[in-house]
Amino acid sequence: MLNLKAIVHGKIIRENKIWENQVLLYADKIIALLPEAEFSNEMADEIIDAGGRYISPGFINVHIHGCIGVDAMDDDDDALAKMREILPKTGVTAFLPTTMTYDFPKIYRSLERIKRAMEQNGGAAVLGAHVEGPFISVKYKGAQAAQNIAQADFSRLEQYGDVMKIITLAPEQLADYAFVELCRQHGICVSIGHSDADYEQALEAIHAGVSHVTHLFNAMPPLHHRKPGIIGAVLDSDVNCELIADNVHVHPALQRMVYRAKSPEHIILVTDSMRACMLPDGKSELGGQEVFVENQVARLADGTIAGSVLTMDQAVKRFWENTGANLAEVVAMASANPARELGLFGERGSIDVGKNADFVIFDENVSVFATIVKGKKVYVSA
């Protein structure tokens, strides 16, 4: 006997629409969507009343370093467990802990812990790692430590081919595209980021199989009308791009322009958040460097913006407000689009029968009411 559960009185976000008067039936996977008239309380062992709120596929964050004082690179077995436990509060049901430019032994230790976390249940799921650096541009290192930037060499990471899902690199540093081909064979998305590539180099990389661009606008040359650069290549192609929609990393007007210029299915909302996320202002740390958080903006001592303190619920809310896009489109940027990019759309990223029962229930302010992972309530607001 399946332990059936139901969510009633919700507005289900599905297939780019909002469905009302439907009941969502699930166990660890989604079992059915029923018209309200065909549902009776005896059909389910547990019923959640959404109270007119939205029922959305759970958010998938493909770029997050840390939150609540911990970082994916901490030599601490509890760091990822803490992230898995707290992230459902922000609507996240799955994520890619993201490593930074460090010495290889530290990156390896981090990938080992991420590998173990992929096997664990409870809280938000760890889908693998986003490896940001060390094969990046010194010129656009952002908050990454310059002394550990290395020449691109896939053999140095190959042993973690099953853990890495996205690797951010500067394509202008590659001798050829063999690196990209090896990543594709391992099912790893190659992403342009922390890069000084020009428009031609970026487009060439995209044609060679690079499918993703890391935090569009940040840590790359700005858009210039005679030098379109990476940003021009993103707006002029169907490559997927991350956006940090916190209104600090990218001005709301630029968020709107990206929304107008790009097919919405190629925009992926991320947080790029660091350990100070979900904590009050104060001193923090990122990639071995001191960070100061003031008015919820994180900077290095020299003023460089260093990661964010953004959460996925806030990213959805801000991008929705800033662009006037319909909510279903924005939700897809935090669920279906990242799932598709990771090759996981068959099992997650939308509310469809047979997929994982990963949901977030939120109101008109994108304030999270409850989060469900594999059919289990992992967060309910007080």
Ligand SMILES: [Zn+2]
């Ligand atoms: Zn990052």
